[in-house]
Amino acid sequence: MKAYLTRHAQVFMRTLGDFARSPAATLLTVVMIGVTLVLPTGLYVGLLNLQRLTLGWQPRGSLSAYLAKGVPHATVIAAIRQIPGVASIRYISPAEGLRAFATSSGLGTTAVVFRHHNPLPGVAVVTPLGTKPSSVAHLAAQLKTVPGIAHVQSNLAWVKRLDAALALGHRIVVILAVALGLALILIIGNTTRAAVASRADEISVVGLVGGTNAFIRRPFLYAGALTGGLGALCALILLEAAFLALDGPIAALDRAYGAHYHLSGPDLSQALGLLGLGALLGWLGARIAVGRALRSRRI
Amino acid sequence: MIELKHVFKRYSLGTEALSDVGFSVARGEMAFLTGPSGAGKSTVLKLICLLERPTRGQVVVNGHDLARLRPHRLPYFRREIGVVFQDNRLLNERTVFDNVALPLLVAGMTGDEVRKRVLAALDKVGLRGRERGFPLALSGGEQQRVGIARALVHRPALLIADEPTGNLDAALSDDIIDLFQEFNHHGVTVLIATHDLRQIERLQARVIRLGEGHMVNAA
Ligand SMILES: Nc1ncnc2c1ncn2[C@@H]1O[C@H](COP(=O)(O)OP(=O)(O)O)[C@@H](O)[C@H]1O
Ligand SMILES: [Mg+2]
Numbered sequence: 001m002k003a004y005l006t007r008h009a010q011v012f013m014r015t016l017g018d019f020a021r022s023p024a025a026t027l028l029t030v031v032m033i034g035v036t037l038v039l040p041t042g043l044y045v046g047l048l049n050l051q052r053l054t055l056g057w058q059p060r061g062s063l064s065a066y067l068a069k070g071v072p073h074a075t076v077i078a079a080i081r082q083i084p085g086v087a088s089i090r091y092i093s094p095a096e097g098l099r100a101f102a103t104s105s106g107l108g109t110t111a112v113v114f115r116h117h118n119p120l121p122g123v124a125v126v127t128p129l130g131t132k133p134s135s136v137a138h139l140a141a142q143l144k145t146v147p148g149i150a151h152v153q154s155n156l157a158w159v160k161r162l163d164a165a166l167a168l169g170h171r172i173v174v175i176l177a178v179a180l181g182l183a184l185i186l187i188i189g190n191t192t193r194a195a196v197a198s199r200a201d202e203i204s205v206v207g208l209v210g211g212t213n214a215f216i217r218r219p220f221l222y223a224g225a226l227t228g229g230l231g232a233l234c235a236l237i238l239l240e241a242a243f244l245a246l247d248g249p250i251a252a253l254d255r256a257y258g259a260h261y262h263l264s265g266p267d268l269s270q271a272l273g274l275l276g277l278g279a280l281l282g283w284l285g286a287r288i289a290v291g292r293a294l295r296s297r298r299i
Numbered sequence: 300m301i302e303l304k305h306v307f308k309r310y311s312l313g314t315e316a317l318s319d320v321g322f323s324v325a326r327g328e329m330a331f332l333t334g335p336s337g338a339g340k341s342t343v344l345k346l347i348c349l350l351e352r353p354t355r356g357q358v359v360v361n362g363h364d365l366a367r368l369r370p371h372r373l374p375y376f377r378r379e380i381g382v383v384f385q386d387n388r389l390l391n392e393r394t395v396f397d398n399v400a401l402p403l404l405v406a407g408m409t410g411d412e413v414r415k416r417v418l419a420a421l422d423k424v425g426l427r428g429r430e431r432g433f434p435l436a437l438s439g440g441e442q443q444r445v446g447i448a449r450a451l452v453h454r455p456a457l458l459i460a461d462e463p464t465g466n467l468d469a470a471l472s473d474d475i476i477d478l479f480q481e482f483n484h485h486g487v488t489v490l491i492a493t494h495d496l497r498q499i500e501r502l503q504a505r506v507i508r509l510g511e512g513h514m515v516n517a518a
Contacts, residue, residue, distance in 0.1 A: 205388050208348075209449070210378035211405035212371075 026227070029191050033184055033231025033278065038238045040177040041274060045239065045266050047169045052264075063140055064153045067122040071148035079146045080124060085139050087127045094120045121150065181281055184231065188224050188285030195220060196293040204297075213294050220290040221283055228282020232275045240265055300326045300457055300488040301347060306356030308342055308512075316342045317353075317512045324490055324505075326456075329483040331499050332492040334509035340492035341385075343509070344461050347490070348382050349373060361457060378406055381450030383460035387442050389434040395421070395445050396430035402453040420448040424478060440471040447478060451487075458482060460491045464498065472498060480504075 067076055073091060080089055092100070097120040128139045136154060143152045196203065206216055243265040250263045266274065301324040308317040317339045324330050332340050345351040346358050349365055358365045361379050368376055381402075389398050399417045408416075421427050424444040434442050443463060450458055460479065464472035476491070476498050483489045493499070499506055508515035 201388075202390055205390060206401065206405060207374075208350075208377065208382060208388070209402040209405055209453075210374045210376075211401075212374045215374075215405050 026230075029187065029227055030230045030234050032187055033228065033282075034234025034238055036180050036183050036187070037232055037235035037274070037278065038242075040173055040180050041235055041266070042239055042242060043169075043176065044173045045243075045270070047166065047173060049263055050169070051166055063126045063128070063136070063143060065124040065126055065143050065146070065149045066151040066153070067124065068148055068150040069121065073122045073124075076146065076148040077124060079148070080126060080143065083139070083142050083146075085129050085135065085142075087129045089127075090125045092123045092125065094118045094122055097121075097123060124149075181277075184228065184278070184281045185285035185288070188227055188282045189289040191227065192220050192224055192286040192289035193293065195223065196290055207297070216294065217287070217290050220286050224286025224289075225279040225283040228285070229275050229279035231282070232278025235278070236266065236271055236274060300324050300328070300361060301490060302357075302359040303343070303346070304357040304359075306343075306346065306358060307354045308339070308346065308351065309354045315512055317346075320356075320509070320512070320514055322507050322514065324488060324507075326488055327483075327486055328505065329480065329489040329502075330491070330505040330507055331502075332490060332507045332509065333494055333496075333499060334515065335494065337511070338509040339512045340494075340509060341461055344382075344459050344490070344492055347459055348380055349376065374405070378402065378453060379455055380457045380459060381453070381455040383443075383446050383450045383458070383463050385462040385465045387434075387446035389442060389445055389449075391434050393433075394430065395426065395432050395434065395437070398434065398445055399430075399448045399452050402449060406453060416452055417448075420452040421445075423451070424448045425474075439466050440475070443467065443475060444478075447475070451482065455487070457488045457490075460489075462493055462495075463491060464493065464495050469497065473501070476502065 065076075065080065067073055073093070077089060077091055080086060095118065098118050101120070126139070126143065128136050130136070130139075140152050140154045143149055203216055243263060246263060301322075303323070304321050306317055306320045307315065309315045320339070320343065332343060334340055342351065346353055346365075347360055349368070352366070360376075363376055365376075390401075393401075396417055399420055400413050403413045403416060418427065418430065421430055424447050426441060426444055426448065429437070429441070434445060437445065443466075447460075447463070450460075458479070463479070464475050467475065472495060479489050479491060480502065506516070
């Protein structure tokens with residue numbers, strides 16, 4: 001086992017040595033892979049940010065239950081509380097509603113007209129436990145059967161549209177990731193093919209003295225994984241730079257809208273995941289290329 | 300150790316290189332394979348180390364019927380023999396040490412054992428102290444001796460050499476062949492392809508003669 005590890009460590013160090021000998025070519029490949037990976041990764045992280053942002057906008061899929069006139073609100077609230085799947089209830093009395101209306105409409109004084117005859121009903125704002133559109137719809141249907149509730153209004157259509165948009169975004173990210181992952185495999189496959197060709201002499205001599213295909217493959221696989229991993233690192237650096245550049249404008253938006261939104265780049269686990277994926281795809285590209293080259297050898 | 304029976308070899312496009320060749324070399328024996336240029340000497344050696352396969356006939360080496368050797372066993376078979384090439388096939392970007400160490404590294408040997416064996420092999424061929432140098436900085440004779448050290452470092456039971464003295468002057472040739480004879484005295488079976496008649500006369504070794512792909516003597 002120790003000998004096995006020593007052997008791998010030696011091959012790994014030799015791979016690093018080969019990289020150091022041709023820094024320009026290696027750098028070019030690494031940057032090429034970085035640029036290839038930065039697009040889907042950037043979109044993905046952007047999408048996560050968007051999702052977080054819209055979550056902050058409003059309790060997702062809340063329902064407004066309008067009480068019938070003259071019904072004691074405590075009874076209705078108690079009945080709603082019995083329904084499973086309700087996360088929270090906030091009751092807005094007609095008086096509160098009028099006050100809010102007066103402020104937000106700017107009709108502060110005019111609203112005084114309604115002081116003796118308030119036309120607004122009481123409203124129970126119900127937040128469901130589930131965030132899926134189907135569970136929101138189910139809760140809406142149940143609320144309608146509660147005696148004393150005149151009308152239920154949901155933000156379901158809006159929720160559905162947002163979900164559809166985010167799902168589309170995710171789908172686009174997946175398609176891009178698959179396409180550009182394939183591109184990475186091709187880039188490294190091609191680099192490996194060239195490396196195998198330029199070391200044909202060495203490969204044939206190693207074969208002559210009894211090297212197995214696994215032994216011949218090993219340095220190329222390390223080189224592929226290392227190139228893929230470095231390419232992913234390059235993508236992370238590019239991404240971090242892009243987020244840094246966006247930080248200023250976002251902060252300006254923050255001030256303008258009084259919102260507190262902070263743009264966040266990939267976290268540690270996402271970064272490690274990307275590095276691992278880059279290394280894995282690089283290994284795969286090298287494995288395919290060197291496997292083809294070895295099969296085409298005679299005997 | 301080596302046995303060829305009714306071996307024919309026709310290259311994909313072209314002449315019949317070997318027709319009905321048969322001979323055997325016993326364990327511990329040293330033999331020369333000789334004949335004019337184009338007689339098929341190199342072809343015979345390629346069949347023995349499985350760089351080529353015969354069109355017809357049987358080749359048995361160190362107990363392996365080569366036609367039946369499974370592809371994944373080929374590397375392990377190659378480790379049982381040592382081969383010296385006329386153009387020595389050294390890796391010019393690797394040091395002398397690394398070149399000689401290669402058969403040990405591919406067999407999974409590491410560390411001090413590799414170092415000990417490589418230095419011992421270089422000592423045997425008279426190149427101790429040159430291990431840090433690169434092949435192109437050596438003379439033709441020295442390069443050939445690096446090739447011999449590489450063929451012997453893993454202590455194979457069989458050593459085959461294709462024109463090992465082809466590019467060397469008489470004195471150097473004598474040294475190289477004497478080296479082979481010394482290995483033979485230590486129990487290694489040796490087969491050398493050469494058209495260097497001087498060596499054949501100098502040593503009292505067995506001679507297998509080929510002429511245009513046929514056996515000339517069936518001894
Ligand atoms: N790879 C090859 N393809 C086609 N013909 C070959 C090949 N190798 C050798 N030959 C032919 O086979 C014959 C024997 O060659 P070779 O074994 O090299 O003879 P020697 O080593 O005795 O000079 C020659 O006619 C040569 O041209
Ligand atoms: Mg020849």
